[in-house]
Amino acid sequence: MTFTTHTGNRGLVIEEQLIFEQGQPGRTGVDLPEPTGTKSRLGGLDRESDVGLPGLSEPQVVRHFTRLSQKNYGIDAGFFPLGSCTMKHNPRLNEKVARLPGLADLHPMQPESTVQGALELIDQCAHWLLVLTGMPAVAMSPAAGAQGELCGMMAIRAALDARGENRRRVLVPESAHGTNPATAAACGFTVDSIPATEDGRVDLAAFEAKLGDDVAGIMLTNPNTCGLFERDVRKIADLVHEAGGYFYCDGANFNAIVGRVRPADLGIDAMHINLHKTFSTPHGGGGPGSGPVVFSDALAPFAPIPYVVKKGDGFHLVETADEDDGMKPFGRLKGFHGQMGMFIRALSYMKSHGADGLRQASGDAVLNANYLLARLKDKLSVAFPGYCMHEALFDDSFLKDTGVSTLDLAKAIIDEGFHPMTMYFPLVVHGALLIEPTETETKESIDQFCDAILALVAKAESGDAEFFKNAPYLTPRRRLDETAAARKPVLRWKPETA
């Protein structure tokens, strides 16, 4: 049954206007008497025109933002298999701990003697990261994975400068996160791309051929963005070290190996850790996120300030470069000490899981991805043979001759009540579909998702391309015109002129 309603609302899904469209003069205000006896001291500069802010009463504002929040889809609403993003559950215990007044009410400018517990917490969180990675040093302050990359590459740059060497070429595999080449370029390096092999790993021969005395290092993601473990990683580390370069590892996918593989054992010199991916903090951290960087002995002296050290019975925050002999920090990346709220949540996750729990989480993440891979591999086309790590990657050859694209399929998945997978990334795979269920999901939710995908693929094969071209059908807005949005973006609401 299809009909349109008088209001434009669809059941209890409200057709929400912009807050500016709802605003009316005279709706806002507090019940205070008009001030009397005041005199403007603006010297005739008083504003005469309207400020242009919408006027709404409190219940209108509450409804507006509540309705907007109901249109959002997040991990608290359902299955969110966005590959490479690790949309995992944020345990509520983390939130409870972060709201303890002794932590929530701290100010970063309090005297050190009054925040000993907070410093100890940062130190403990750092300790867990060091033990889990096997590395000797960690910078806690970077505000996100991408800033962590910047931190790692700036340390490499500082180490090269200290050696008096002008190495400026950084090797980056084709399957790298887009931020890797961007980071290298931002640090003044040139990027040299390494091709992938047929089975989705770094082409070792091509890598070896590119080594030379102008190579600053390699930026490698492991497991890589094809969801595969780089089996030659040890060899790659040895080769880059022999050539005088450093090994930066993008630790975005550490969630697949935590508790099982120690990055130090792989010969890594620097690696960032996205606390939201591996240690269950909220994406974006409700402010800046957090991307601590672990360092090898070779790079540790160049780690940025500030960092926490144990001093006598207490803890001390090293905030200046000349405070600690032998250290040559490249500078400071961020105000204050990093994202305290994320350290609390990450440590809460670590301590509530324990080492065995973390090990099980990475195992479950890989198991879930392989279960999904096994359920879909006969009907979809697997990009690379064999088992995957924490995410399963398909190309679009299974859609060949159906007239349906990866994008069309993803839109139809929305109608089934799932957030779509990552599409068209990594670029090395044609029409890529990258699916990461994470350890959060039950077998039942993965089965429901797989059943829906298989039914859609059968529908595509039956020749009903038209159905897919018009999907989604059940969303507040139908298929968006991405091209028009990019070519003719409307970025600002303007009142209709009467």
Added chain:
Amino acid sequence: MTKKFSQEHEWIEFEDGVATVGITDYAQQSLGDIVYVELPEVGKKLTKDGDAAVVESVKAASDVYAPLDGEIVEINEELDANPALVNEAPESEGWFFKMSLADESQLDELMDEAAYKDFVEGL
């Protein structure tokens, strides 16, 4: 006039000492709707396989590599206002830039139309 193709899906038309370069029909189809093209400045020196331009579609941003050594002599300023030209007429009005060549013999290393057709079919 000679028309050649690179493995990076660029076409090169060489006439009177100047090479006109754009991306192939196959490239624009793979990229999808193109929303932005960043072109080099006139006078920029290019090295074969080095970065020359950037093309951004609704799916991805990709580098366009210089198919030959040389120098930019003209760019297609139409693309700034109307990047859709690359989708509509990739191998004519949607050209990217014109360049003078440092070494015309490099043209021989590129594919002709038949070889490029075979190359694309093999992908």
